[in-house]
Every structure is written in C-alpha cells, then in structure tokens.
Amino acid sequence: MFNKDVETFYKASIISLFAAIIIAGFSFMMGKENLFLLLNINLGTIGDFVFNYITYLADGVVWAIFIIVVFIKRKRYLILSITTLLISTIISQGIKRYVFPVALRPTAGIKDISKIHTIPNVLVHEVGSFPSGHTTQIFAMFLLLCIFFNNKKMLWLGFIVALLVAYSRVYQAQHFPIDVAGGIVAALISVWLSMLIHNKRVKSFTIL
Numbered sequence: 001m002f003n004k005d006v007e008t009f010y011k012a013s014i015i016s017l018f019a020a021i022i023i024a025g026f027s028f029m030m031g032k033e034n035l036f037l038l039l040n041i042n043l044g045t046i047g048d049f050v051f052n053y054i055t056y057l058a059d060g061v062v063w064a065i066f067i068i069v070v071f072i073k074r075k076r077y078l079i080l081s082i083t084t085l086l087i088s089t090i091i092s093q094g095i096k097r098y099v100f101p102v103a104l105r106p107t108a109g110i111k112d113i114s115k116i117h118t119i120p121n122v123l124v125h126e127v128g129s130f131p132s133g134h135t136t137q138i139f140a141m142f143l144l145l146c147i148f149f150n151n152k153k154m155l156w157l158g159f160i161v162a163l164l165v166a167y168s169r170v171y172q173a174q175h176f177p178i179d180v181a182g183g184i185v186a187a188l189i190s191v192w193l194s195m196l197i198h199n200k201r202v203k204s205f206t207i208l
Contacts, residue, residue, distance in 0.1 A: 008155050012146040013188060015159055016139055020184040027178040033110050036176045039167070040106070042117040047171065052119050055168040057161070058134035058141075066141060074148055080198055084140050088190035092136040092183065096128045103129040106173045118173045125174060132175045135166040135183025136190070143191040 027035050043051075056062065063085055070081045096103075107113055108126035118124055142162040145154055166183065169175040 008150045009146040012143055012155055016184050016188060020181040023177050023181040032176045032178045036106055037115055039170050040117050048119045051168040051171040054165055057165050058138040077148055080194055081144055083194040083197055084191050087193050088136050088140040091186045091190055092131055092133045100130045102127055105129040116173050122172055129175055130179045131182030131186050132169050132179040134169050135180045136186040138162045138165040139184050139187035140190050
C-alpha cells in the first residue's frame, strides 16, 4: 500500500525535530519574549503581504483541498491523511484549549506593545498561544507529502514552505517561537501516531 523506500520521510522527521529543538533552545536561552521581538521585525509592505497570505496554506480550506486531491490522485493514502488531520487537530486544539487555555499571545504577554509589529487589519488573538495550530497543520501536511513523494525536492521545498508558514505566525504576532516549536512536535506525533494505527490495520504498511 505504501512505498517501502521512505528515506525522505525519515529525513523530514529528523530535520523537523531538529528545527523544533533549535527554536525551543533559543527560546529558553534568550527568553520567549526576547526571541519573539528579535524575529517579529517589520519587513515593510512586501513582508506584510507575503506573510499575511502564506499563513492561509495551513487553514482548513487548504486541508479540504488536500484531502480531495489525495482522494483523486493518491487514494491509497486517503485514510492516512484523514487520520493525520483528525489527530493533529485533536492534539493541537486539545492542548491549546484544555492544557494551556490562558497561555498569553505576544500582544497580551509583552508589556510594551509598541515594540511589536502587527499587520494592519489582521485580527491578533490574545490567548490560546501554545501550540501553534497553523504550524501543526502545515508540518503535518509536509510530512505526509514526504511519504507520498520520496524525493529531495519535496523534502527541501516542503520544509522551506512549512517553515515560512510557521514564521508567518510570529511575524503576524499571533504566536511566540516556542509555540511554533510545539506545533512542529505536535505534527510529528500526529503523523507517527497515524502511521502506527495503519501499521496495525495494513500488514503491507512498512514505514515503521
């Protein structure tokens, strides 16, 4: 049912975990507020435009399109994709709503909001900061694509796009970098749990 050669997926998992560790490490060393202010720089009109729209790649509408395309083109991966979507949503939203329901976002957690760059006309939330749900969804999608297409082009292009979407959450002042790190880990857990479920259901599932 699945390709036996999943080297790209393994590499994607390692690179993603490494990125999460680096982000978390700097967040603890510098303080999550200081790292946020360092990364939340004003890149002008072009930056505002790019990061205002690239963040939509992790929205539910894109996931719906993703599932439809998988159904049409890669039907054998449909159940894995749906399972990943469900688990990633449960994990990210469950932690956000029930474990850290009052985790403050940057505009509420940093006293001097004059230091924070926000995009005009973009609604900035104040609570429910950890983890970044958009980051969870885009990295889950990225990891799935590395299973579907086992090649270096997908690995690096997908990782760059996923990282840009994750960064857009910091640029928009919606999340601290540590929230992004949490989102990446949530995505990794989601995809691997989905694979474990399928490993029990399908004997030919040989990723693990």
